[in-house]
Amino acid sequence: MTLPDPEQPPAETAVLVVGGGPCGLMLANELGRRGIATVLLNDKPGTAFNPQANATQARTMEHFRRLGFADEIRALGLPEDHPTDIAYFTRFAGHELARLRLPSAREARERVRTLRGAWSAAELPHRVSQKFVEPVLKRHAEALPGVQLHYGWRLVRFDDDGTQVGAEIERVADGRRAHIAARYLVGADGARSTVRQQLGWRYTGETGIVREFMGGRMFAVYVRSPGFHEAAGHAPAWMNVIFNPEQRAFMCAVDGRGEFAFHTQLRAHEREEDLREADAVALFRSATGRNVPVEVLQTGFWTAGHCLVAERFQQGRVFIGGDAAHLFTPTGGLGYNTAVEDAVNLGWKLAAVLKGQAGDALLDTYETERRPLALRNTGYARAFADSIGLATPAAEIEHDTPAGAAARQAAGVLLDAHGRREFNIPGVTFGGRYDGSAAVVSDGSVPPPDSANDYVPSACPGGRAPHLWLDDGRSLYDRFGFEWTLLVLGPQAPDATPFVVAAQRLGLPLAVLALPGDEARELYGAELALVRPDQIVAWRGARADGAAALLARLCARPPM
Numbered sequence: 207m208t209l210p211d212p213e214q215p216p217a218e219t220a221v222l223v224v225g226g227g228p229c230g231l232m233l234a235n236e237l238g239r240r241g242i243a244t245v246l247l248n249d250k251p252g253t254a255f256n257p258q259a260n261a262t263q264a265r266t267m268e269h270f271r272r273l274g275f276a277d278e279i280r281a282l283g284l285p286e287d288h289p290t291d292i293a294y295f296t297r298f299a300g301h302e303l304a305r306l307r308l309p310s311a312r313e314a315r316e317r318v319r320t321l322r323g324a325w326s327a328a329e330l331p332h333r334v335s336q337k338f339v340e341p342v343l344k345r346h347a348e349a350l351p352g353v354q355l356h357y358g359w360r361l362v363r364f365d366d367d368g369t370q371v372g373a374e375i376e377r378v379a380d381g382r383r384a385h386i387a388a389r390y391l392v393g394a395d396g397a398r399s400t401v402r403q404q405l406g407w408r409y410t411g412e413t414g415i416v417r418e419f420m421g422g423r424m425f426a427v428y429v430r431s432p433g434f435h436e437a438a439g440h441a442p443a444w445m446n447v448i449f450n451p452e453q454r455a456f457m458c459a460v461d462g463r464g465e466f467a468f469h470t471q472l473r474a475h476e477r478e479e480d481l482r483e484a485d486a487v488a489l490f491r492s493a494t495g496r497n498v499p500v501e502v503l504q505t506g507f508w509t510a511g512h513c514l515v516a517e518r519f520q521q522g523r524v525f526i527g528g529d530a531a532h533l534f535t536p537t538g539g540l541g542y543n544t545a546v547e548d549a550v551n552l553g554w555k556l557a558a559v560l561k562g563q564a565g566d567a568l569l570d571t572y573e574t575e576r577r578p579l580a581l582r583n584t585g586y587a588r589a590f591a592d593s594i595g596l597a598t599p600a601a602e603i604e605h606d607t608p609a610g611a612a613a614r615q616a617a618g619v620l621l622d623a624h625g626r627r628e629f630n631i632p633g634v635t636f637g638g639r640y641d642g643s644a645a646v647v648s649d650g651s652v653p654p655p656d657s658a659n660d661y662v663p664s665a666c667p668g669g670r671a672p673h674l675w676l677d678d679g680r681s682l683y684d685r686f687g688f689e690w691t692l693l694v695l696g697p698q699a700p701d702a703t704p705f706v707v708a709a710q711r712l713g714l715p716l717a718v719l720a721l722p723g724d725e726a727r728e729l730y731g732a733e734l735a736l737v738r739p740d741q742i743v744a745w746r747g748a749r750a751d752g753a754a755a756l757l758a759r760l761c762a763r764p765p766m
Contacts, residue, residue, distance in 0.1 A: 208225045208332065208715050210271070212517060213356070213377075214360060214376065214382075214384055215245050215247065215354065215384060215386050216245065216354065216386065216442070217384075217387065217665070218387040218388065219243045219244060219245040219354075219386065219387075219388050219389075220237075220242050220243040220244065220388065220389045220390070220560055221233075221237055221242060221243070221245075221388060221389065221390050221391075221556060221560075222244075222245050222246075222247070222371065222373055222386060222388035222390070222391045222392070222760075223244060223245070223246040223370045223392045223394060224246075224247050224249075224360075224361045224391070224392065224393050224394060224395045224400065224401055224433055224716075225246075225248060225393065225394035225395035225396060225528065225530070226246055226247075226248030226250070226253070226340075226355065226357065227254075227336075227340070227394060227396065227528060227545070228248055228336065228339065228340065228343065228392040228528070228542050228545050228546055228549075228708065229527045229528030229529075229545035229546065229549050230248070230258070230392075230394035230395075230528070231246070231343035231347055232269075232342060232343060232545075232549035232553075233349055233392060233394065233527070233549035233551065233552060233553050234246045234343075234347040234350075234353050235273055235343060235347045236549055236550060236552075236553025236554065236557070237345055237353070237553050237556065237557060237687070238351070238352060238353035238514070238516030239273065239350060240352070240553070240554070240557035240561075241352060241353040241444055241557075241561075242556065242557050242560055242561075243353075244352060244353045244354070245279075245354045245356065245386065245388070246347070246354070246355045247354065247356050247359040247361060247375060248355070248356070248357045248358075248359070249358070249359065249360035249378055249395075249462070249756075250358070251358050251378075252355060252356055253337070253340035253341050253344055254336055254337045254340050254426055255337060255504065255586065256358070256426070256467075256504050256506060257335035257336065257337050257428060257458065257460045257465075258334050258335070258336040258337070258635030259335070259339075259468040259536070259539060259541065259542030260333060260334070260336070260444075260445075260458040260460075260467060260539065260540075261331065261334040261539030261542075261543075262331060262332045262333070262334055262339065262539075262542075262543070263331050263540075263543040263631075263634075263635045264278065264325075264327050264330050264331045264632075264635050264636070265327075265543065265545045265547070265635050265636055265670070266542075266547070267279065267280070267328075267329035267330070267331065267332055267545045268327065268328045268329050268683060268741070269546060269547075269550050271328055271329055271681075271683065271684075272683065272686075272688070272741070273346070274320055274346075274413065275342055275346055276329055278342055278343055279328075279332060279334060279338075279339060279732065280311050280314070280315070280332050280334075280733065281311075282334050282338040282339070282342070282525060283311075283332070283333060283334030283335060283338050283383055283460070283461065283462070284310075284311065284333060284334070284459060284461065284462040284465075285311075285462045285734075286310060286311040286312040287309070287310050287311075287312055288310055288311075288442060288444070288459065288462040289308070289310055289441065289443055289444065290308040290309065290310060290311075290331075290333045290443075290444040291306060291307050291308055291441070291442075291443040291444060291445075291449070292305070292306040292308065292352055292443065292444070292445045292628075292629050293306075293440065293441075293445070293447070293479065293624045294445065294447045294449055294617075294618075294621040294625070295439070295440070295447070295448050295449070296448065296449060296450050296495075296599075296603055296604045296614070297448050297450060297453075297492075297494060297495035297604075298434075298438045298440075298446055298448060298457070298493055298494040298495065298496075299437055299438040299439060299440075299491060299494050299495040299496045299498075300346075300448075300450075300495045300604060301604070301614050302440055303416050303449060303614055303617050303618045303621050303627060304617075304618045304619075304622040305441075305443065305537045305625075306622070306626060306629055306630070308331075308444070308626035308629070309330065309539075311332060313328075314330040314331070316334065317330065318330045318677040319675055319679070321341060323474045323663070324632040324660055324662070324663075325632055325661075326566070326663060326673045326674070326675075327579055327636070327673050328673055328681040328682075328683040328684070330624040331635075332395060333444045333445075333458075333459075335460050335467065336542060336663055337460075341727075343569050347452070354619075355747055358377060358378050358379055359375050359376065359377055359378065359557070359766070360375065360378055361373055361374075361375055361376075361395065361400050361401065362374040362375060362376050362383070362400075363389055363400075363404060363531045365403065366391070366403070366521075366522045366523050367448065368522065368523075368674055370387050370388060370389055370523070371387070371388045371389070371390065371391040371501055371524060371730060372385065372386075372387050373385070373386050373387075373388065373391060376736065383398065386488075389426065389521075389523065389524045389560060389608050390525070390556055390560075391490065391523060391524045391525070392524075392525045392526070392527060392552065392556075393524070393525070393527070393530045394526070394527050394528045394545070394548075394549070395530055395531060396528070396529045396683060397410065397529045397530070397533050397565070397660055399526060399529075399530035400464075401526055401530060402516055402526050402530050402531075405445070405518070405521060405524065405526075407516050407517050407518045407532065408516070408517055409514035409515065409516055409517075410509075410514065410515055410516070410517050411512075411513045411514040411515050411581075411584060412512075412513045412514070412588075413509075413511060413512050413513070413514055413533075414511055415511035415512075415513065415535075415588070415591075416511065416714065417510075417511065417591065417592070417596055418471075418594035418595055418596065418597075418598060419454035419471050419592040419594060419595040419597075420453060420471070420510045420511070420535055420537060420586055420594060421471075421509060421510055421511040421591065421595050422471060422472065422509070422510060423471070423472040423478065423508075423509055423510075423537075424469050424470065424471055424472065424507065424509065424510050425469070425470050425471075425472055425478075425481060425486070425505070426468070426469050426505065426506045426507065426508060427467075427468045427469070427486040427487065427489070427490060427502060427504075427505050428460075428466075428467055428468075428472070428503040428504040428505070429465070429466050429486075429490055429500050429501065429502055429503060429505055429654040430464055430465050430466075430500070430501040431464055431466065431490075431499060431500040431501070432463065432464035432499075432606060433464075433498055433499055434464060434466065434494070434500075436497070437496045437498040438494065438498075441515075441762070442459065442462070443459070444458060445457075445458055445459075445629075445648075445651055446458075446459075447621075448616055449597075449603070449621065450536065450599050450603055450604055451598075451600075451601055451603070451718040452492075453470060453471075453489070453492055453493055453708070454470070454471045455468065455469060455470035455471065455489075455493045456468075456469055457469070457493070462596050465503070468489075468493070468658065469567060470489050470490075470493060471510070477525060478507050478654065480554055481505075481753050483502050485503050486490060486502050487500055487502060498702070499714035500520050507512035508590070510536075510558075510595075511533045511535055511585065511591075512533040512534060513533075513534070513535065513584045514532065514533040514584065515531065515533075515580045515581050515584055516530070516531045516532065517576075519531050519568070519573040519576055519577050519684045520569065520572055520573045524570060525552060525569075527545060527548035527549060527552060527576070528545035528548060528549075529541065529545065529655070531548065531576070531577075531580060531724050532544060532545075532580040532583070532584055533584075533603050534583070534584055534587045535587055535588065535591045535630055536587070537587050537588075537590035537591040537594070538587050538590045538628055538629075538631060539587060540583045540584075540586060540634065541587070541588045542634075544579065544580060546604075547579070547638070547713065547740075548574075548576055550647070550740050551575060551740055552572050552576075553568055553574060554689070554738070554739035554740055555572060555645075555756060556569070558607060561713070562713065563712065563713050563714050563761060564620065564761035564762055564763065565761065565762035565763050565764075566762070567644070567724075567738065567762035568644075568645060568761060568762040570644070571643050571644050574640075574643055574644070575640040575641070575643050575645070579638045579640075582638065582656070583634065586631075586634050586658055587664040588659075590627065590628040593624045593627055594621075594624050594630065597621075597624070599613075599617065600616070600617070601641075605619060624633075625629055627658070627659060629759070630725075631658050631659060632659070632660065632661035633656065633657040633658045633659055633660050633661045634638055634658050635661070636661045636670050637654075637657070637661050637669070637670075638654055638664075638669070638685070638721050639653055639656070639668045639669045640668045640669075640671070640742060641653060641668040642668075644759075644762065645738070645744065645760055645762075646669055646743075646744055646760075647667055647669045647744060647745040647756060647759065647760065648668070649666070649667055649745070649746055649747065650741045651666045651667075653666045653668065654666070660760075663729065664731075665729070665730040665731055665735055665743050665746050666717075666743070667743045667744060667746060668742065668743065669742065669743060670741060670742060670743075671683075671686075671735070671737045671741050671742065671743050672729045672730060674725065674726055674729060676721075677723075682721075682726075683741065685719050686717065686719070686737060686741065687715065687716065687717025687719075688711070688715070688739065689715035689716070689717070689739045690714060690715060690716045690717070690736065690737065690738065690739060691716070691718075691719055691720045691731060691736075691737040692705050692716060692717070692719070692734065692735070692736055692737075693719055693726070693734065693735040693736075693737065694718060694719065694720040694721070694733070694734060695721050695722075695726050695727040695730055695732065695733050695734065695735065696721075696722065696723070696724060696726070696727030696733055697722050697723075697724070697727075699720070699722070699727075699733040700721075700733060700734065700748070700749060700750050701750060702718050702750055703735070703750070703752060704750040704752075704753035704754070705718070705734075705736075705750055705753040705757070707753075707754075707766065708753040708754040708756075708757050709757060710765060711754070712757055712758065712761065712763060714757060714761065720736060730743075730746060732746035732748060733747075733748045733749055734746060734747050734748065734749075734750060736756070736758075736760075739756075744760050754766045
């Protein structure tokens with residue numbers, strides 16, 4: 207008898223995920239937690255080595271908390287007492303121009319329980335490189351029954367026949383081919399997505415945007431320089447940005463002990479094919495302004511100036527997410543975080559349909575909800591890139607003269623305002639909405655304005671459920687069920703039995719959470735609020751007598 211090759215993916219699965227970045231791995235976690243057989247392919251041999259995305263926004267951390275590993279993520283990256291400041295300099299060892307002070311990981315854990323209003327959240331942002339996040343997502347995904355991760359395999363082609371998707375796949379190392387049949391296929395395979403290209407979908411939007419900074423070719427250099435902070439002579443920061451006429455660059459602290467992700471904009475005369483390791487060292491030292499010892503760990507190139515969203519996100523049994531669906535200039539750290547929310551949105555919907563809890567039409571809401579959010583978020587990222595990239599340093603900004611001092615003062619004012627505009631973004635983080643979706647039932651109320659730097663908690667259906675710290679010290683989010691949650695609010699709340707009965711008839715997991723105090727009732731503006739598995743308010747109201755029709759409508763099921 208011939209035994210199966212344990213390294214070869216199985217011949218069939220419920221969901222085939224192509225791509226092992228944050229979107230694909232998060233989707234594997236969402237599906238696996240719901241008992242959905244999932245195969246993930248990734249053409250690379252393992253998770254990322256090069257530090258890529260470096261900012262995990264608060265909403266992403268809330269989703270990690272929902273899956274049970276937010277504390278594990280927060281313990282990674284920078285030491286817990288390392289500042290996460292955003293600091294601007296003429297050069298890293300030159301004049302400090304502005305600094306936006308932000309909490310360390312330890313301070314974030316302490317402060318999050320005291321915040322109200324715009325930053326009322328279960329989690330605050332965390333500054334951690336994608337290279338640390340991916341192994342956590344991978345480890346948790348592969349521990350789930352029914353989830354198989356196969357690195358070193360790529361998608362060659364696929365065919366959607368209306369009942370399943372047949373995929374031809376190939377092992378990168380030796381070209382060995384295999385076939386896998388899936389109920390659904392999800393392309394989370396990056397900017398050059400094989401899935402998107404086979405479907406013939408184009409990116410829409412703008413690319414090739416030229417700016418002095420964050421527009422054009424960027425040279426990415428992963429470096430180790432343990433003596434950097436001593437040489438620079440400034441307090442440590444997470445994000446370090448230089449602002450001078452000769453060179454524009456930024457650098458993220460990776461481990462807080464001497465590893466950095468350095469990115470410098472190439473000038474017209476600097477060509478990729480001519481740059482060697484010695485040039486990387488020279489550019490890093492130029493940005494520092496000191497002959498600091500440095501070891502180059504890896505180099506690469508990327509293009510800033512993208513503001514792109516695919517014209518479609520789904521067709522039949524095939525979907526795309528992450529960079530396959532939207533490509534950002536990485537200001538605000540929005541690309542990675544938008545990708546995670548793609549996975550969260552699609553994961554519960556695929557599981558509900560596969561389990562027979564929802565009708566196929568629920569899947570149509572993935573594109574109608576996520577594509578407008580991608581357009582919104584790429585727009586915000588472009589505005590942040592314009593804010594810093596179109597600003598021009600004065601010629602005398604590095605001069606030790608009265609004119610130089612005046613130029614630095616003016617730059618400090620400009621950069622301080624920019625830093626707050628790009629990095630204090632509760633509105634971007636929490637304010638995304640799904641108004642008009644078939645998976646949301648409007649109550650006729652008007653949502654709060656969409657503002658990058660402000661967020662007004664609102665239970666107007668279609669947005670993130672307002673957060674609250676409860677009297678026992680727990681987050682309201684920790685009391686939500688993993689699937690649907692019905693909040694029963696205030697001392698005059700109606701009996702929730704109609705919802706319980708209707709959910710049982712539909713086979714829909716529903717947790718009922720009673721909060722009899724006035725605070726939650728006032729926050730949600732109703733006696734009842736129905737929260738989706740992705741913590742979006744689906745409906746709110748004062749009566750439970752229409753529960754059966756409501757749940758059927760939200761799950762694209764025929765009326766009961």
